[in-house]
Amino acid sequence: MILNHIWGLYAHPKEEWRTIEKRHESYMYSVVHILTIALIPAICSYFATAHIGWSIGAGPVIKIAESSALAMSVAMYFGIIVGVLALAYLIQWMAITFKASPDFSQSLELASYTVTPLLMVGLTALYPVLWFVTLSGLAALAYSIYLLYSGTPIMMNIPEESGFIYSSSVVTCGLVLLVALMAVSAIMFGMGFSTEYIR
Template identity: 25%
Template structure:
């Protein structure tokens, strides 16, 4: 029985990475087709959870946004995810030449789709948007994604493990800088009065 590519990302990520490494064009394309769903899942779950339950910070009362503001924040969340994903793909492809990788762009897209799948699925925790609950859900997913990144990148790009470790660490550094920059920009806009109006 043929396994759906989305379920194979979660149940057999190693096999999926091996197929990508073998330049299985059909499998690579099928993995890439899962990307829109994985990008849409976090903002949709965050929007639904925010409207139904409201965001909870500790034991305080839940915080709510108006429906229009919730949609706007979710769209910005989607744009941030798209920017993060595609900028990482392009940066990895550019960086890969330094480490001796010659893989085409679709291989990078498929690889980072596999790496990001655990985080996307863990975003189901956004349906109940309590900060600590979401942190507890994201930590194992982050460890899983980092494991896939460090173990899978040298195999998929056909580079030595030492180079793969260095390249993976450089990409993690880029993602950390981008995440902190996004937080800083968000805080600055909110302080300037451009953030959404919260109601309790």
């Protein structure tokens, strides 16, 4: 089953990382995992923006036209996939410095399972209240970082001390990548991808 490691990553992450490392699933397994999980924030955001509406403070509920919401959700879906593939590439590229030699499948496994909590928290978009979504997102980000720190030494077969520095480097690059994706999104919408609001 595609999603068979998710419960283990929440219930007993270190043991689950060891299971993932022993099994070394195929490249396609990790790709299908990320293609499936990335649907959660894309679909939930579409329904939240087009049908439920966002509540920001005490102001009125704001909705976006279905066509605009669909375009944003599709762009989000592909942006997530590109972001995870880029993160996997960075993990593999930086491995040389830390005397690890993962193939791209291992790097993609680490990247895709690490970002899983961040993508699953997309379910909170179905209750589109800004403070709730923000707090849930921060909690998911913290857990994703924990998964990265706990999984890197196991998946890369390096000592924990090296794994800590390696993980810190990946977190830094991941944050830069996230900011770059946000900047590209802002530029795209600034270039004429207009959004139609409904009140």
